Amino acid sequence: MTSRFTNEHIEAWRKEGAVVVPEFFSGKEIKAVAKDFEVIFPGRKAAAKALNKKQKGEIGNKLPLQLSGKQMGKTTMEQFQNFENIPFDCSSSLNLISVHPNLIEFARAALGTSDVRLYQAQAWAKFTGEADFDQAFHCDFGNHTLTVPSEDECLNSITFIIYFTDVTEAHGPTHYVNRSDSNHFDGMRRFLEKREDLEHQKDLRNFERSAAGPAGTLLAYGIDVFHRGTNLTEPGGYRYAMTSCFKKAGNDGIGYTAWPWHFAKPWHNIFEHATPDQLNCFGVPLPGDPFWTEETLSLAQLRYPKWDMSEYS
Ligand SMILES: O=C(O)CCC(=O)C(=O)O
Ligand SMILES: [Fe+2]
Known part of the structure; x- marks a missing residue:
């Protein structure tokens, strides 16, 4: 497997908490995933005009939060x-993209472990x-742990946001601030003490960077990194x-999705196409694990009749 990232990307993620990798995914992968988006979100129409609720004052924040005129x-x-x-009623392209082997490799390198678990994929x-x-x-x-981020980023987790369409400044790229610019823990203290702190928001705006990039661009960031969606x-x-x-396996401090909670979803789309390594990201024991006995093998095969279990038996 050819790596799609460098040590510099990993070092940047460790140091600054965020890094953008353009063209992480190939044209073929992007096309297949974009096609699946049309299947799961059919018939949606984009408008000719942006919605700017704040200017119209429809939602409005409770506080008069003027930020350079906005x-x-x-x-x-x-x-x-x-x-x-996930899983979705579409092809394996979208169903498996969040556990693409190169993404797993990135998560392992970033978190400094060979044993990682996927805990959110949307x-x-x-x-x-x-x-x-x-x-x-x-x-x-706030919604990845009940406490606060660890000072050791390997004890936190890594989030990837991947774009499957070209994203310019007009397509709502994620904006983020490097740790060294947000003063990290001081910034988090300000955030926790007063969530709608306009002064803090202004300070962060001075340092914001954009993840805009062509389809296939990857933004990797940590749960302690300031960022925001844009219009x-x-x-x-x-x-x-x-x-x-992704988080390190066994890290009970981090969570979001309990996969079995979504039991009614089409898991066969994943089981029928994933490798043991990819399934392991969802907590499915690897071949050779003591979990697998003659009984569990035959029952699992009954649950997913088209799952190729040859590597497990
Ligand atoms: O969609 C994005 O670019 C970022 C959204 C985000 O940060 C969030 O909803 O927590
Ligand atoms: Fe966010």
Whole structure:
């Protein structure tokens, strides 16, 4: 397997908490995944005009948060209209992209372990005019752990946001701030003490970077990194993205999705096409694990009749 990233990418992620890798995915992979997005989110229409709720004052923040003439963005339910957990009713392309072997390799290198688990994977399509996608800077640790981020990034986790359409500044790229610019723990202290702190938001804006890039671009970041979604302003524009989060196996402090909770979803789409290594990311024991006995093998085969279990027996 040819690596799609360098040691510099891993070092940048470790040091700054965020790194962008353009062209991580190939044209063929992008095309197949984008086609699956049309299957799971059919008939969505992008508008010619962006929705800017803050200017219209429809949502408005409770506080008069003027930020260089514009109010501070906000995370709203409307931004998540086309947002779904794996597995999906579509081909294996989208179903397996969050455990692509090169992504697993990236997560292993970043977290300094060979044993990683996927704990979040969501497809997310955004269309111009569907919502005002502008968010305030935040860290994701709030819904990835019940406490706070560790000082050791390997004890936290790695989130990938992957774009499967070209993303310019007009297509709502994720904006982020490097740890060394946000003063890291001081920044988090300010965030925890006062979530809607306009002064803090202004400070962060001075350092914001963009993950904009062609389809296939990967943004890797940590749960302690300030970032925000931005609005789609391109007439008729849309952004297809996938999130994929990994943690070190056995790290009970990090969580989000309990895969069996989604038992009614089409898991066969994953079992019938994934390698043992990919399935292991969901917690399926590897071939040779004591879990696998004659009984468990035959029962699992009954549950997923088309799963090729030859490597397990
Ligand atoms: O969609 C994006 O670019 C980022 C969204 C985000 O950070 C969030 O909803 O937590
Ligand atoms: Fe976020």
